[in-house]
Amino acid sequence: LEDGVLPLNTPWGQVNLCGLREYRTAEECAAALAAAGALAAALAFVVVVPRLAGDEIVMLDVGQGDAFVVRSGGAAVLVDTGNQERLLREALARHAVFRLDAVVVTHGDDDHMGALASLKGVVQVDRVLVAADALACSCDACARLRGDAATLVGEGAVQGLAQGDGLRVGAFDLEVVWPARFADEGGNADSLCLLARAGADGDGAPDWTALFAGDAEHEQLAALEGQGLVGRVDVLKVGHHGSKNALMPELAAALSPRIALVSVGAGNRYGHPADKTLRELADAGAQVWRTDEAGDVSCKSTAQGIAVAALR
Ligand SMILES: [Zn+2]
Numbered sequence: 001l002e003d004g005v006l007p008l009n010t011p012w013g014q015v016n017l018c019g020l021r022e023y024r025t026a027e028e029c030a031a032a033l034a035a036a037g038a039l040a041a042a043l044a045f046v047v048v049v050p051r052l053a054g055d056e057i058v059m060l061d062v063g064q065g066d067a068f069v070v071r072s073g074g075a076a077v078l079v080d081t082g083n084q085e086r087l088l089r090e091a092l093a094r095h096a097v098f099r100l101d102a103v104v105v106t107h108g109d110d111d112h113m114g115a116l117a118s119l120k121g122v123v124q125v126d127r128v129l130v131a132a133d134a135l136a137c138s139c140d141a142c143a144r145l146r147g148d149a150a151t152l153v154g155e156g157a158v159q160g161l162a163q164g165d166g167l168r169v170g171a172f173d174l175e176v177v178w179p180a181r182f183a184d185e186g187g188n189a190d191s192l193c194l195l196a197r198a199g200a201d202g203d204g205a206p207d208w209t210a211l212f213a214g215d216a217e218h219e220q221l222a223a224l225e226g227q228g229l230v231g232r233v234d235v236l237k238v239g240h241h242g243s244k245n246a247l248m249p250e251l252a253a254a255l256s257p258r259i260a261l262v263s264v265g266a267g268n269r270y271g272h273p274a275d276k277t278l279r280e281l282a283d284a285g286a287q288v289w290r291t292d293e294a295g296d297v298s299c300k301s302t303a304q305g306i307a308v309a310a311l312r
Pocket residue numbers: 108134137138139140141142143184185186187
């Protein structure tokens with residue numbers, strides 16, 4: 001076992017003991033742990049993984065909205081942009097993201113794509129990927145999404161993704177698992193959902209999985225689970241900012257994430273995340289990380305498991 005990694009009760013699922021904030025040195029971390037009490041001190045031995053090493057999923061703190069970076073081996077993809085342009089710009093800069101192979105937009109709601117066009121001139125973006133049905137949908141939100149995407153990368157670089165399509169991002173394979181087709185004009189229920197698999201130990205086999213659920217809720221995710229397209233995952237990007245219908249107890253148990261990521265603005269008017277959903281996640285054994293409390297949250301693969309680090 002390397003310094004800084006705390007074993008959990010799974011074969012490889014391990015979480016940085018200093019997850020509540022990122023400590024610059026082992027001494028700083030150990031001191032904080034000692035201050036946190038005898039139990040923590042008894043578990044303390046910590047080193048920070050270098051920021052640019054390893055395969056990583058970062059939940060960016062963009063207030064009420066979603067923006068996630070998936071990166072590995074020099075490749076990087078942004079999943080959603082939030083709608084606060086300055087917050088997105090600053091978050092990308094904090095993580096030294098200057099180039100994106102693609103921006104994937106899960107759906108046309110403003111809190112997922114509002115800052116898309118503002119990336120022009122800020123970050124080099126090769127492509128914008130949306131649900132295939134969004135390319136033809138006649139609703140206003142999909143039209144705006146297509147327009148902003150074309151503003152950013154040009155019409156020819158706006159491409160559709162359909163269920164079963166895959167994206168390779170370094171060591172990550174991202175599989176499009178939802179939607180099969182639009183049932184809601186590209187609304188929450190039609191959110192593009194991605195299942196990410198990554199190898200951590202270099203043997204070529206996937207060692208950890210993450211599900212990005214956009215604003216999809218339990219009905220969509222239960223359908224996916226029922227079709228065998230998703231099962232247990234290590235990291236769950238909780239759907240719809242942890243709304244009260246994001247999960248149900250059976251679904252939470254079926255997914256049983258070790259780490260649950262919830263992107264929410266402090267004091268948001270929707271009451272996200274719902275206590276009910278937080279309880280379901282806790283009951284399923286998940287550690288919940290939320291941007292309103294922790295700021296940016298990074299999940300990074302190590303040979304021993306997933307190290308979680310938060311900005312605050
Ligand atoms: Zn639409």
